[in-house]
Structures are given as structure tokens and as C-alpha cells.
Amino acid sequence: MRIPLSTLRILVLLAVFVATVLFFASQIDGYLNARLFNRISGSVAVIALIAVGQAFVVLTRNIDLSIGSVVGCTAYFTGGILIAYPGLPPVLVPLLAMVIGALFGAVNGFLVARFRLPSIIVTLATLAIFRSILVQSSDGSSITTDRLPPWLPNFATQNAFAVGDLQIRWIVVISILVVLGAHLFLTRLRAGRQFYAIGSNPDAAAFAGINAGRTIFQAFVISGALAGLAGFMFLSRFGNITVVAGLGLELKSVGAVVVGGVNIFGGSGNVLGVLIGATLIDLIDTSLVRWELVSEFWREAVLGLLILLAVAADTVLIRRLLRRKPAGGTP
């Protein structure tokens, strides 16, 4: 039986994920309980969104380093608009956040696609520029929970349904729907396959009549819109938004994408893997705090090494299963 590479990769990731859970369960008393699930699912909901957005960009051989700043900006601006117009219908608010995020994404996409600038340079610049816009326009003041309409902070803890003690929150449902939607879009639709085509061979894609510029632009807009939705959830979860909101999320999203098995040089990868990658990173991050063997100061050191080990294990396992030569990376 031949298992497709993408499925194989997800199975390997799931195995690593289960191994991680079992490891922590053996180390920490009362580890496997509903609270762990509730805590992790809430934060994964936010990170999975930006990681999926990042995956779209990475598939096209680009990178979006400005994503953390976009999350911060949309959270802040959406909060600001809600404070000014508290009567806005709740359904419109996430859409508004997505539009704001998409506008930031469009700036990146325009610069990369129209002027053919390397995305790492463009988004490195917009990382700083978007953050400065936030600092300038906020004048250093913060958004606080008590100034927001009460439905918003409550939204993050509202359950869609519950299974026993496991609470499935709305934000988790939305996030999973987005991931599934992105997965179907990328795997089933012509418009989705174009992202892979551009990433795996830009010249061939161009000769096949795919408009590279437009596809890359779309990738950045999608990345921005998903970062905007994440910004909305961020606002809902934390309520208090300062100018440093979302700082460092760009690297976390890249981390989730690469652990999730998306080829950093574009053209291959799977957003279901990205979801598992995001969950794995968050799980490790959360669990290390509770692991008594290591002090909390060890958290980052261990996290970095574990990411490395996860990727190395994935690479080695996939290679062994495919009996490929060690050089050249995985396809």
C-alpha cells in the first residue's frame, strides 16, 4: 500500500504529538484533564489562524514576518472602533477585523507582487512600520476590557457545545472551520492549487498561464485577513490591548508552519499539518511551565530544542520511510 507523502507527514506529526502528550502525562500529575484541553484549545485557536495564513504565503515561496504586527494593529483598531461605536452588530466585528487585516496584507502583497521585492525584506520593513503605526496612533494608550462592550470579552469563553468537561468554544470552532476550509480550498480547487504551482516552480507556473503576481498578492491578503481574524480573537481573549500586542507571533507562526511540515522553500505542505504543528508548539510551551523538573527559566531553551527535535524526527522518519538520499531535503 502506498501512502501519499502528505498523509504520511501528518501521521508522523500525530505520532510525535501523541508521544509528547504521553511524555508530559508521565511527568506531571493530573496532566490529562479537561482544563488542559480548554486552555490549549483557546490559545491554539488564535495561533492556528495566523499559522494557516503564514502557510499560504510560505507555499508561494514567500514569508510574512509582519504578521505579529498585523495581529496587534487589528486587535487595537478593532477595539478602538468598538469603543467609539459600541452598538456595532457583533457579527460585523470579526468581518471588520478581517478587512483591516486584509488591508495590511494587501500592502505587503502589493509591494512584493508589483515591485518584485523579496518578501523577507518587505515584511521585515512592514513588521516595523505597522508596529510604528500602532505606537503612533495609539499614543501609548491601551485598550482595556472595561471600555469594550461586554459581549466581546465574554465571547472568547462562550461554548459552542461541551462534551463532559471538555468545552468546545466558539473561537475553537471558528478556527477549525477556517483550517478545514483552507484545506479544502488548497487541495480541491483550481484557485488553491495555484499557490502550490507558484511555489514549486514559478517559471513553469508562469508558462502555464498562472499569474504569479496575482496569486502572491492573494496569499498576502489571505494571510492579512486571517491575522485580522486572529486579532479579533486576541482582543476577545485578552481584552487589554497594549502596543506590544502580538509581538513575536511572526516567529511562532513560522515555527508552527515548519513543524507542520510545510516546505519553507514553497510548493509543498498541508494546512492540517500546520494545525497539528501549532497545537504541538503550544502544548510544549504550556506544559513546560508545569513540569517541575525544570525551572520556568528553562522553558524557552527546552522549547527551542524540542522544535528542533520535532523537525529532525519528522525529516529523518519521512526520509527513512521514503528511502531517500540524505542530501537535498525532503520534497
Place this chain on the structure above:
Amino acid sequence: MTALRSWEGFLFAVLILIYLVNAWNSPVFLTSGNQINMFQLSVEKIIVALVMTFVIINGEIDLSVASVMGLSACAFGWMFQQGVPAGGAVALALAIGFLCGAFNAFWIVGFGIPSLVVTLATMIAYRGFVRVLVEDRGIGNFPDWFDALGQKGLIGPVTLAILIFAVFAAIAVLILQRTAFGRKVYFIGANRAVAEYSGLDVRAVKARIFIASGVVSALAGLLFAARVGAVRGDIANGFELDIITMVLLGGVSIFGGGGHHVGHHPRDPDRAGPAQWHGACQYHRAYPDRRSGRASDPVSHGADDPRNRGAPDCEGSMKQPRLHLVKTLADPIGKKAVSELVVQRILDLVKTGHLSAGDKLPAERDLADQLDVSRPTVREALRALSILGVLEIRHGGGVYVTALNAEELLSPMDFFVSLNAQNMAELFDARIHFEPMLAGLAAERLTETALARLGTLVAAQVADPEDADLFHDTDVEFHKTILEASGNDFLSRFGKLLQLLGDQGRQAFQKRKSIRQQSVEDHQVILSALQAHDPAAAQRAMRQHMVNVRNALREVTGA
């Protein structure tokens, strides 16, 4: 104006502008003390940017540099606090930098994991070790001599860090431009596969670069600690993005192999005040594909000196990688050793004249016996050499040494160029400078026979606008005829080389009718200028033609 069109020229103009604005606004801006102060604020980052240039040219990235800076600084502080003498602590901190670099290299080279992933993880991990070491404390009160090294000038107002920068900068330029290692760095960045087939030990080069990156970052971290006089867990946090920005701003291609020059114009992106540009450290272009190998000051010569472009450089680029086949003989031999050894043995035989053009090699089985290696190894070596254009494998007819002429040796480059749209566009940049000149020469010398031939070719193109193959053949012939009429054998040969390169890619994009139509129109204009024996008009027409093709190419491929 040509100087302004290059990236270096543009940066230099911006630099001058910023200097003028600042000098206008502040009377002390131009004093040497202020200049040194400004430079000092980011000198540690600039030192790391020097080594990052190598990493990026090589087609990799090192995100962990700032964490290594922090780790070495904090390890120094912690050891000093534990009673280790400051001198010993400095040495140990540098050793830690070495280990960090080696650890990165282990995963990147040993496992083949992309460096972006590895150094992203170690960025977090090394920063984590910093927190383990100093937790949330600050450590200071270093010995006076240590602080003085960072804060006082050694020679006048010039501090140790600036001296180290100057020395490192000089060494970096020398290594990149004058040593085999430097050329390998470029070559591997430009095309790793070809580099491997050429017998370069890609893994050893990459490992050395990452280790160097670790050591230099550790040194920069110590300099930073000495200048600030204390260390904390978040020291140098986030510097990696500034450092990468400096390198990219200096025009090094993030996709590797395309560093216009190591001479970045370091600039501190997070300082809004007086811009931290520094013009004193511009090195000359060390472009792998059209390198002149000549270091000169961009101010006096013009950064984009047309003399650096065009044919002679093109020729240089073809030779550069090949020269390393010789130099790698002394290099340590890695895992793929056996087939590489076979490649080298055969190349040696060719170089020493034991095998010459047209010679037939023994059969594969005999070669395997004679060299005492397996047949697949021989086959791999022969294939590598045939890709390089040294051998020709005739089906059923054995293996022969090729005529070893330039065109055949160029064909791997041709393959490479055909794959890379950016290179294609640059190739046309070269032709934009070159072909008009030859068209001008040809206008004076074209014989009536040649003119008639050109007329026939263009007429054929006009007559059958749908036939892409016909267009391609007549197009090649058209340009070749003009090149040959220039009356200078060297010039026409260079011109033909430029034309030969990228032929496959060009053929693909000539399949578009609009592109053919534009070219046919251009050809008609060129032809009438040539018929009038008007050099200036011929130059203009040819130039316009090349520009049109290049722009069309850019539009199609996005390069």
C-alpha cells in the same frame, strides 16, 4: 547617471542626502566625534552583518545570531560573577559561540534541515539558555579594563569595536573576492547542485560559515557587553532582524549566490534620529556572475561602472566556478567521496594532458576495475562530468572527452540560466550594454551579402508570424550575423556566448506571439538602420530591442 541606476549608487545618493539634511539641522553632526558615536551605536550589529553576508550569499540564513550575542555576553557575566578571571571568561564565551555555531551546523549540514528552521529553533533555545544563566538579574561591575575596551578609544576616538570592524571588513572582502573559499561561498549559493557535481564539499563550506557566524556573534556580544557595562537576559534581543536588514539593504540576494557586494551600508533601522548610514565601508562589487575581481572605490569610479558589466565579466563568471575544481583537490573529502574522487581523477587527467579533446574513455566496466570502484560510482562520476560538459556520452558509442570548447563547457550554465528568470533578465542587462555597441560597429562594416542575408531572415519572420521555431532559428541567425560583422573576433565571440546562454529559456518564452511580434518589428528597425550604414541609429535600435525583450521577460516571469 549610470551610477545612480545601480543599487549601490542609489544607496550612496540616499546616504549623501541624509548627511546633508542632518548637517543642515545640526552643526555638530559632521564632527568626527559625532560620526564615531553614531557608528558605535550599531557597530556590534555591523560586525555580525559582515559574517551574515557570507551566510546569506551562501543561500542560508542564521536567525540565532542575536541570541548567541546575548548568550556569550551573559555567559561572560555569569562566569565572571562565579569568580572566573575576566580574561578566561572572555575565552570561554568565545568558545560558547563556537559551540553554538557548530550546533547549528550539525543540524543544517548533518540532517539537511533548512537553516531557517534550525536557527529559528536555536534562536529560541540559546535565548532560553540566557534566561537559565542570569534568570531575571542584571550583572555588572566588570573589571575596568573590560569596560574601557568598549567605552574608550584605543587610537584617538576609535574604539576596539570599530578597529575590529575595520579589520574584519578587510578580511571579509579578501576572503570573498580573493580566495577559493569565497568563490565557493558564491558558487554554492548560486547553485548548490552544480556545486556538488563540480566536486565542492558543500557541507564543509556551510559548516565553516555557521561556525564563523557563531564565533563572530559571540565576539560582538562581548563588545556589546563591554560598551554597555552590564548584561541582562534580554541583551541584544531582536538584533537578528536589524542585522539581516543591513545585509539585505546592502544588496545581497536573499536567495543566495547574488551578493552584489559585501559592502552594505549599515544602517540602524530602529533609530529614527540621525540615520546611521555609514559610507566608509563600501567594498566593491563581488558579483559572482559578472565579477571583475577588481576592488575599487565606488565613489571615484562610479558604482555601476559599465566597464564592470558586459562581456569580460560574463567570461569571468564562467571560469570562476570551474577554477575551483582544481582547488578542491586539497579539500577534505566528505561522504560522497568516491564518485567525487573519480571526477577529480578524470579532471586531473584532462588538465595534465593525459586525456585530450576527442579521446575515448575506457568502457565503464574497465574504468570501474581500473579505479577499483563500483560501476554505479563510475556512472555517477561520468554523468557529473557530462553535465559539466567535460565528457560526452554517446549512446552505444562510449564516452569521449568533448572538444572542451567554451560553448560546450558553458552548457551547464545555460541549463542553470534557463531555470532562473532573474538570471535571464540580468543576461539581457548584459546584452543591453553589449549588442548595441556591436551593432554600431557592424553598421559600418556589413557587406552587401550579409545585409541581404539579414533581409531574408527578417522577411521570413514577417512572412510566418505563427512559427515560433522558425522565429527562434532566424532570430539566433540574425543576431549572429550582426555580431560577426563587427569585425572584431573577440567581441563577436563574447556576444555569441551571451546569446548562447539562456537559449532554452528564451525559446520557451518566444512561444508568446506578442513577444515575437515586438521583436520582428524591432528587427525591421535595426535592419533599416544597418542598411543605411548609420552606426548611431543601429545602436539605438538594437538597444531599444534589447530593452523591449528584457521588459517583456520581466513581465512574463516576474523577475
